[in-house]
Amino acid sequence: MSGYLLKSARYLAQEALERAILPGDHVVDATAGNGHDTEFLCRLVGESGRVYAFDLQESAIESTRVRLMNAGLLDRATLIHTGHEAMAEHVRAEVSAVVFNLGWLPGGDHTVTTRWETTRTAVEAALGLLKPGGVITICAYPGHDEGERERQELIAYLSALDNRQYNVLEQRFLNAGSGAPECFIVQKIGKGNTDESAPSTGGDRESQEVGNASGGKHKSVENRTP
């Protein structure tokens, strides 16, 4: 065997995206930055798909535009120079994926970082846009104060999502120190993802105790607060 079995936050997110996105799909990059994720998404959606890419910073949008142009992929993307909290106003189609890579622009101004208040609005919008089987991936960087606050708030917010509608995974390396990047993956439960390998949190269970993804037990799902 070669390579690492356990992948970093970003690669885990990419693996989920590769499985969730089909050619022709519409998807969102909520934090375009230098365009690496936007380019990855443009390849996955193919010629007939569309990537909506948001960033607050003009320099990030420009950097993404140049990257896509050089890769011959610019016609697959709509670049939107505004905060992702306006996502619902700009994206009307159902999407199969929304990607968040939180924090600041590498090599850029560290004071322009994602913040929980606007991240929350965008995650809420993303949940509303997601089609059954679709995923939201969120890479969080708790190595700085706002990043740690975002991580904690995300855990609280995502933990409370109705497990009949969404499966939610958090991946972190327990021995990597408190600032290590983390990956959250939310999948909307739907016909396409109710096979035997799916976690048993969702969908068709009416009440009683049900197992969660880690083998634990919830109380009656009907009593759970969404």
Ligand SMILES: C[S@@+](CC[C@H](N)C(=O)[O-])C[C@H]1O[C@@H](n2cnc3c(N)ncnc32)[C@H](O)[C@@H]1O
């Ligand atoms: C870690 S970088 C993203 C990296 C990028 N995905 C890539 O592949 O290069 C985070 C980006 O989020 C952007 N950002 C911060 N707040 C934002 C907001 N409210 N809406 C959209 N983008 C935001 C920053 O400007 C920065 O470019």
